[in-house]
Amino acid sequence: MTKEELIKIFSAYLPYDLDVCTSYGSPKLNNPKKMFGADIDRIKRNKNLSFIMKPILYDLSYLTKEIEHNGEFFEPMEKMHKDWDCEAEIQFLYALSDDWASAEDKLQFAPYSIFQKLLAWHFNVFGLEENEFINKANLKPE
Structure with a gap:
């Protein structure tokens, strides 16, 4: 997926308090957080997408x-x-x-x-592949 496609997808969810998991240079995803505009800016600035941002969505x-x-x-x-x-x-x-x-x-x-x-309601309306998002239904409550 290209950087431009990611920006379009994440921008559509921006007004709806989407949770994402991020990892900056580390293979392990950290705790979910609310996505905000700075995350989109981070995607724009990063030349090689060396960080991972996965939305938490329902299939x-x-x-x-x-x-x-x-x-x-x-x-x-x-x-x-x-x-x-x-x-x-x-x-x-x-x-x-x-x-x-x-x-x-x-x-x-x-x-x-x-x-x-x-x-x-945070559904995967853009047809992201299973490895491109975290299935919200599979998350275990803490």
Whole structure:
């Protein structure tokens, strides 16, 4: 992944208090921290990306499973279905849940409100490979 692609991805999550794990010159990831603008500047300045920054995200398959966000536990698909009455959004949700294998392809056609919610809930909406993010569902509470 190029530096420009990383900047675009991290910038999209910037308003949503995304947690990241960082490692500067060390192979071991440290404790998660909130991402902020200086992290994006660090990516821009670093010529060879010798540091690692991995976002902590949910895989899209967790749209139909219970997640935790800001201390609240809920199933995202169920919550979106209850909260929205727009037919286009509801139809898109059903289309998305029909085939998780092509969910990332379908997201490019998502209504903005759905895409924004998925960003806010820290879902992997950009199709990052498994080695490029930390699956939030696999983290153990301290």
